[in-house]
Amino acid sequence: MLKIEFWDILFTVINLLIFYLLIKKFLLKPIKKIIDARQQMVQADFDVAAKSKEEAEQLKNEYEENLRHAEADAEEITQKAHKKAERQKEKIISSASEEAKQIVANAQKTAQQEYDQTMSRLESDIASLAMEAAEKVIKGNSAESGTAEYDEFLKEVNADTQKKKSDAEAVTESDGRQLGVSEESVLNAEQALENSPELARVLDSPVVSYQEKCEVIDKIFDDDIKTFIKVVCKNEKASELKSMFAEYKRYRVSGDGIAEAELFYTVMPTDEQQEGIKSFVKNKTGVHTVNLKLIEKPELEGGFVLKIGDLEYDRSYKGRLDALRQRLVRR
Numbered sequence: 484m485l486k487i488e489f490w491d492i493l494f495t496v497i498n499l500l501i502f503y504l505l506i507k508k509f510l511l512k513p514i515k516k517i518i519d520a521r522q523q524m525v526q527a528d529f530d531v532a533a534k535s536k537e538e539a540e541q542l543k544n545e546y547e548e549n550l551r552h553a554e555a556d557a558e559e560i561t562q563k564a565h566k567k568a569e570r571q572k573e574k575i576i577s578s579a580s581e582e583a584k585q586i587v588a589n590a591q592k593t594a595q596q597e598y599d600q601t602m603s604r605l606e607s608d609i610a611s612l613a614m615e616a617a618e619k620v621i622k623g624n625s626a627e628s629g630t631a632e633y634d635e636f637l638k639e640v641n642a643d644t645q646k647k648k649s650d651a652e653a654v655t656e657s658d659g660r661q662l663g664v665s666e667e668s669v670l671n672a673e674q675a676l677e678n679s680p681e682l683a684r685v686l687d688s689p690v691v692s693y694q695e696k697c698e699v700i701d702k703i704f705d706d707d708i709k710t711f712i713k714v715v716c717k718n719e720k721a722s723e724l725k726s727m728f729a730e731y732k733r734y735r736v737s738g739d740g741i742a743e744a745e746l747f748y749t750v751m752p753t754d755e756q757q758e759g760i761k762s763f764v765k766n767k768t769g770v771h772t773v774n775l776k777l778i779e780k781p782e783l784e785g786g787f788v789l790k791i792g793d794l795e796y797d798r799s800y801k802g803r804l805d806a807l808r809q810r811l812v813r814r
Contacts, residue, residue, distance in 0.1 A: 574682075630750055630752055633752045636789075637756065640763050664711055665707055667705075668704070671705055672704050672705070673728040675703055683722075693717060696716045741770060741773070742770045742773045742774070742792075744760075744776065744790065745778060746760065746776065746777050746790075747780040747788040747799075748778070749779070749781055749786065749787070752777075760775060764791055767794070768792075782801065784801045785799065786802070
């Protein structure tokens with residue numbers, strides 16, 4: 484029969500109490516601290532997440548608000564641009580005629596691919612033959628032309644200068660105001676043509692009637708220059724308006740100062756030809772004195788090149804061959 488001793492029970496209970504106290508002190512308290520720390524860390528993560536969510540929501544609201552403002556601004560800008568385009572449109576002819584549409588449509592048609600390839604090869608062969616022939620002719624004439632190139636150039640530019648001068652005198656004052664055109668009106672007209680290439684195309688278009696051009700002129704240009712521009716359009720010279728205005732400004736300004744020019748040559752021009760070139764530079768720049776620098780350049784193969792500031796007049800054989808080569812390549 485099992486016998487239970489009192490002291491055994493007491494000793495066991497005391498051992499359990501001691502074991503409990505040891506576990507509580509050395510195991511349960513650290514575990515509790517770890518659990519509390521973990522709870523605090525988890526709570527901190529929750530707080531950070533909540534704050535991030537709140538900030539994200541705030542950023543989202545700000546983005547949506549900015550987007551609404553941007554859409555409103557874009558709509559306002561679009562409306563303003565549309566109104567401005569409509570106002571500009573009213574100043575120019577509203578639509579092209581049926582004939583102009585037909586011309587554009589015909590210009591956009593292309594030949595069949597096989598035909599294009601064949602013609603391209605033929606044009607290339609013809610261009611090569613043309614270049615060979617041109618080089619032979621030009622180089623053959625280079626030794627014979629001598630200073631004749633200068634005389635031809637001076638004859639051409641003097642005729643052109645005289646024509647432009649006549650055009651300018653038709654606008655400006657001579658023995659009294661011929662057309663009653665003010666300098667301000669000329670400058671305003673020139674600026675209108677520069678700012679609106681479409682306006683220049685309308686005035687020069689053979690499709691637009693003279694009556695329609697007059698209506699456009701009456702809406703855009705100053706009163707004292709309207710008659711002059713109408714006369715130019717009637718004579719189909721609208722493409723020359725810009726050059727007329729440029730010559731007018733040069734004609735109105737008295738020449739002061741000194742112009743620097745460079746002449747690159749293969750054959751030295753005569754003294755008379757040098758004076759003719761200086762006279763041309765004076766007329767072109769509006770100055771009284773010209774310093775003409777003569778520079779021999781055999782690689783031009785004949786002819787000459789005249790430089791006046793940014794302007795260049797290339798009458799060299801090399802320049803002509805290069806220009807011919809480019810035209811043939813573009814074709």
